[in-house]
Amino acid sequence: MIAGLELPTSGKITVDGVEVTGPGADRGMVFQNYTLYPWMTIQKNVEFGLKLQGLSTKECWEVACYYLDIVGLTQFANAYPRELSGGMKQRVAIARSLACHPKVLLMDEPFAALDVQTKERMHEYLIEIWQKIRCSILMITHDVDEAVFLAQRIYVLSARPGTIQRELTINLPVDRNYKIKRQAQFYDYTDEIYGLLRGEKC
Numbered sequence: 001m002i003a004g005l006e007l008p009t010s011g012k013i014t015v016d017g018v019e020v021t022g023p024g025a026d027r028g029m030v031f032q033n034y035t036l037y038p039w040m041t042i043q044k045n046v047e048f049g050l051k052l053q054g055l056s057t058k059e060c061w062e063v064a065c066y067y068l069d070i071v072g073l074t075q076f077a078n079a080y081p082r083e084l085s086g087g088m089k090q091r092v093a094i095a096r097s098l099a100c101h102p103k104v105l106l107m108d109e110p111f112a113a114l115d116v117q118t119k120e121r122m123h124e125y126l127i128e129i130w131q132k133i134r135c136s137i138l139m140i141t142h143d144v145d146e147a148v149f150l151a152q153r154i155y156v157l158s159a160r161p162g163t164i165q166r167e168l169t170i171n172l173p174v175d176r177n178y179k180i181k182r183q184a185q186f187y188d189y190t191d192e193i194y195g196l197l198r199g200e201k202c
Helices: 042-052 057-070 086-099 116-133 144-150 178-182 184-201
Strands: 027-030 104-108 136-140 153-157 164-169
Touching (some): 027 086, 042 086, 086 116, 144 184, 164 184
Antiparallel strands (some): 153 164
């Protein structure tokens, strides 16, 4: 509903004080499945949304180059999606969304299809990207460790009908890497969330 793909049956959703009435460029979206255009190069995939916004060819190229650099894929600008790994494809999807300068980046289980090693690398990439662009990110995930590692705030939802069980503020250093998972505080957060989920199943 935040993306504007569905509208609420009651109440309203606002982004920066503006009511959401449909999809808009102020909200970027990264899906679980790879959503790149297979007939376009990586560069052209990132430029796509910019062209829809009416930017010139030169502006599209410059902005796309900037965000491909941020996600570490400059050298693959002329490659096609079929030539990239799953993690690289998701980095392109992130670059494409960020290129349109959204106020909020929405991520729907973006790393669920990746193997464990690639997923962990993507977690660190996402933190690095966020530190550079400081865009608000709202992510849906069923992976408790992923949630604690990436988030500054977590909302634990109940089963149907989905309601907020608990809001948790994650007081871990902003600059995170895999070593933080060894800290007692990290385990405390994951234990608390698992406890909530176990209680829900009962």
